[in-house]
Each structure stands twice: as C-alpha cells, then as structure tokens.
Amino acid sequence: MPPSPAARLLPPLLRLLRRRREFEHPDRMLEGVRERLLRPVPYGPPGRLGPVEVEVDDHHPTGWPVYRVLPRDRTPERAAVYVHGGAWVNQIHPLHWRLVARLAARSGAAITVPVYPLAPRGTAATVVPPVADLLTALADRYGAGRVTAMGDSAGGQIALSAALFLRDRGAPPLHRTVLISPAVDLTLANPEIDLVEPRDPWLARPGTRAAIELWRGELPLTDPLVSPLFGDLAGSGPLTVFSGTRDITSPDTRLLVERARAAGVPVDHHEEEGLVHVHALLPVPEGRRAQRVMAEVLAG
Numbered sequence: 001m002p003p004s005p006a007a008r009l010l011p012p013l014l015r016l017l018r019r020r021r022e023f024e025h026p027d028r029m030l031e032g033v034r035e036r037l038l039r040p041v042p043y044g045p046p047g048r049l050g051p052v053e054v055e056v057d058d059h060h061p062t063g064w065p066v067y068r069v070l071p072r073d074r075t076p077e078r079a080a081v082y083v084h085g086g087a088w089v090n091q092i093h094p095l096h097w098r099l100v101a102r103l104a105a106r107s108g109a110a111i112t113v114p115v116y117p118l119a120p121r122g123t124a125a126t127v128v129p130p131v132a133d134l135l136t137a138l139a140d141r142y143g144a145g146r147v148t149a150m151g152d153s154a155g156g157q158i159a160l161s162a163a164l165f166l167r168d169r170g171a172p173p174l175h176r177t178v179l180i181s182p183a184v185d186l187t188l189a190n191p192e193i194d195l196v197e198p199r200d201p202w203l204a205r206p207g208t209r210a211a212i213e214l215w216r217g218e219l220p221l222t223d224p225l226v227s228p229l230f231g232d233l234a235g236s237g238p239l240t241v242f243s244g245t246r247d248i249t250s251p252d253t254r255l256l257v258e259r260a261r262a263a264g265v266p267v268d269h270h271e272e273e274g275l276v277h278v279h280a281l282l283p284v285p286e287g288r289r290a291q292r293v294m295a296e297v298l299a300g
Contacts, residue, residue: 002274014202022087024206041091078148079146081135082096082099083162085155085278086154096281135162149174151178152181156179161224164231176238180281186221228256233256233260239268241269242290244273244274247275
C-alpha cells in the first residue's frame with residue numbers, strides 16, 4: 001500500500017528541519033552529547049497528556065526517575081514497560097509521552113516509563129538489566145502473561161535485549177514485546193542498509209556509530225545486551241514489530257522477523273512502504289493505525 005498523503009510529506013519536512021544533521025556527522029553527534037551533558041533536557045511528562053493520570057515513582061532501586069501512566073477511573077489488570085528511543089543519547093520526547101498516554105487510555109494498561117541514564121553515563125550493561133528488573137516486578141504483580149515490553153528505535157533495542165535477558169534468567173515469557181523501528185544490530189553491517197540510507201531523511205550511519213560507541217561501553221557490538229539480533233530468540237515470547245522502508249533500521253528488522261520465526265517465535269510484522277523511522281509515533285494515518293494495534297496488544 002502506498003503511503004498516505006500526510007506520510008508523503010514527512011521526508012521533505014524532516015529534511016527541512018535538518019533532522020539528519022547529527023546522524024550524518026559524528027562530530028555533530030558528539031557535540032550534541034556534550035551539550036546535553038552540560039544542559040540536560042527536561043524529561044517529565046508534558047502538562048497535558050489526555051485522559052490519563054500520571055503517578056511518579058522514585059523509589060525503584062535503579063535510582064532513575066520512573067513514571068507510571070495509569071488510565072483514569074480504571075483498575076489496570078495488565079501492564080507494560082515503555083522504553084523511549086533517541087539514539088541512546090537523547091532524552092524522552094513529548095511524542096513518547098503522548099503515545100504512552102493514548103495507549104494507557106485505550107488499553108486500560110498501566111505503563112511504566114523509565115527515564116534511563118543516557119550514554120555515555122548509561123550503557124547497555126548498566127541499563128538493560130534494570131529494565132529487565134522493572135519487567136520482573138510487573139510480572140510478579142500482574143503475571144508475566146499480562147506484561148508487555150515496548151520500545152522505539154534505541155528503546156526497542158533495550159526492550160528486546162531485556163526480554164532476552166529475562167529469558168536467560170529463566171523467567172517465563174512476557175505477553176509480548178512490541179518494537180517500533182528497533183535498532184537490533186548495532187554493527188550496522190547489513191549491506192542492504194546501503195540501499196536504504198540514501199532515501200532515509202532522518203538517520204545515517206556515521207553519527208549513529210558515534211552514539212553506539214558511547215552506548216556499548218566495554219561490551220562487543222555482538223553482545224545481545226547491545227545487539228539483540230545476535231541473541232538466541234527462541235523462547236523469548238511473541239513479537240509485534242512496526243517498520244517503514246525509508247528507514248535504515250528496516251533491513252535488520254526484516255532479519256529479526258525472519259530469525260524469530262525460524263526460532264519458533266510468533267511475529268506480527270507491520271511494514272509500511274515509504275514510511276520513515278518511528279512513524280508509529282507520528283500524526284499520520286499509518287501512525288494512528290499502528291497505535292490501534294498496540295492498544296489491542298496491550299489489552300490482551
């Protein structure tokens with residue numbers, strides 16, 4: 001299906017806004033990292049989120065700010081952890097908060113949002129296990145079959161790595177892991193990326209590699225805490241995956257889907273022709289369609 005008229009406007013808009021600048025140039029990416037270390041970006045939820053209540057929980061042993069987004073006047077029977085994207089170096093964005101609010105309101109699920117430390121202060125080794133602990137705490141309360149791991153872009157990597165980490169600890173599978181344009185192979189070595197990168201109006205490999213180097217810390221790029229595509233996917237629980245073909249993460253997303261299915265993992269893959277990175281967060285028909293699917297997944 002061709003992209004909607006609204007979605008066709010996204011590539012020229014992203015170019016006009018120069019969203020690709022940091023991703024095209026490692027020096028600009030690292031300059032941005034230094035700037036955000038000196039002047040941290042606010043991370044709290046916007047004042048208006050829609051028909052939901054937000055409760056702050058600062059007592060988790062991660063030591064991070066951890067928010068819960070709860071549906072109004074409903075007692076949640078299901079829960080999720082949503083891990084935000086941003087190339088591991090950018091703070092949670094109002095678009096993330098609004099997505100979480102809509103999902104909580106539509107599904108009735110309680111959604112936990114960890115504001116994890118960004119690279120270089122946070123790394124795969126120090127962030128993924130505590131995210132897995134958040135999922136474990138919810139599984140203890142609601143049952144693993146009622147808990148979903150979610151994430152977009154870099155947050156999709158963290159969410160999937162956390163699900164694999166839980167599987168390796170012997171935990172029962174989660175209800176589902178939902179991935180929005182996930183980064184699953186941080187080697188960025190897939191030759192098919194060469195075909196997509198010129199058409200991607202947002203992401204590029206040079207600056208992304210600079211962010212990855214900060215995020216991986218002392219771990220090799222092929223460690224599943226860094227690149228979940230290199231992990232054993234069997235027994236990790238069902239996947240729902242959203243991707244667009246004008247996105248350099250899409251070739252590795254296809255590989256993830258193929259390998260997961262080959263490992264016996266149920267996968268629901270929604271690939272949109274001509275759509276950009278994390279389009280499921282954006283105010284276009286394809287994004288709204290993806291959000292309806294996500295709400296159905298959360299509702300069980």
